[in-house]
Amino acid sequence: MSSVTSRKREKNKKREMYGREPHGAPREDAEPGSEGQRRMIWEENYRFIQQHNMEEAQGKHSYRLGMNQFGDLTDAEYQEMMLCSEDTSQEEFSSLPVWNGSVLKAPAQWDWRQKGYVTPVKSQGKCGSCWAFSATGALEGQMFKKTRRLVPLSEQNLMDCSRAYGNNGCHGGLALRAFDYIAVNGGIESEKTYPYTAKDSSRCKYSKRRSVASCKGYQQLPRGNERCLKNALIAVGPIAVSVNANLTTFKLYKSGIYSDPTCLKETNHAMLAVGYGTQCGAKFWIVKNSWGTFWGEKGYIRMARDNDNQSGIGIRSTFPVV
Structure with a gap:
């Protein structure tokens, strides 16, 4: 095949990829007339993906990247849209009761999805509400443990009604402030009765008679202790965790075990740890995201485990007590 033909095919491939969103729908520009700028950003991200995956094939990385819904966003735009600094004071977090349990013998792998504790992957849309999805995910698991019924809970309920507890839609x-609200409020509605809109609202529409879940309080895990996170996953259930998701490699993650030594540990994105495992000697956490199923491994990411708290995953972990 000639180099001219190869370049032409690559150009046609990129044109087709850019023309459609990851889910197959026609692409919609962020603003009228912005196609040229969006295309340039997309091309830059495309080249980054190609370079990274070439290096992965050479054994330089343990994960691959792929084009997704953030492909035509700069890192700054993505960070502003999807992430949020977790502005808790150290005093607020250190005042929580600490879980420091243990298990006699930890299995080599664990996955709460296989045991019915985890709802399907959700999407927070263009809204920095990851904290609400992390909180509902942890409570959904605890309620299943208690009732054997898996009910998707309402993130919008938390967004609209927990502002007095320090949350900001x-x-x-x-997540800990969401648990505080649920405990004091006496419950939370289901996603069905209080659907998600990905928009802020000053009106709380919660009705106690529609409540389907509740919690008595919450506990934290020892800061930065991955061993305790592993024990809690086994003994308790899915755990609300926080990570630093700033990097382009996280934004465009597609598959494999995510490990980036340049990532900081200042957390700005909440997720849900649902299990752990090992592949070819490499340890990993199984973490549920709230960016839809077209990101990562059908909405999940495997993050390096026992790797000096990769992306800060063990820094801030909590779960509700039901």
Whole structure:
């Protein structure tokens, strides 16, 4: 095949890829007339993906990247849209009761999805509400443990109604504050009765008679202790965790075990740890994201485990007590 033909095919391939969103729908530009700028950003991300995956094939990385819904966003735009600084004070977090349990013999692998504790992957949309999805995910697992019924809970309920507890809707919050609201409020509605809109609202529409879940409080895990996170996953259930998701490699993650030594540990994105495992000697966490199923491994990411708290995964971990 001639180099001219190869370049032409590559150009046609990129044109087709850019013309459609990852889910197959026609692409919609962020703003009228912005196609040229978006295309340039997309091309830059495409080249980054190609270079990284070439290096992965050479054994330089343990994970691959892929084009997704963030492909035409700069890192700064992606960070502003999807992430949020977790502005808790150390005093607030250190005042929580600490879980420091143990298990007699930890299995080589664990996955709560296989045991019915985890709802399907959700999407937070263009809204920094990851904290609400992390909180509902942890409580969904605990309620299944208690009732054997898996009910998707309402993130919008938390967004609209927990501002008095320090949360700020699409502009950030903390799972622990969501648990505090649920405990004091006496419950939370289901996703069905209080659907998600990905928008801020000043009106709380919660009705106690529609409540389907509740918690008595919450506990934290020892800061930065991955061994304790592993024990809690086995003994308790899915755990609300936080990571640093700033990097382009996280934004465009597709598959494999994510390990980037340049990542900081200042957390800005909440997720849900649902299990762990080992592949070819490499340890990993199984973490559920809230960016839809077209990101990562059908909405999940495997993150390096026992790797000096990769991306800060063990820095801030909590779960509700039901």
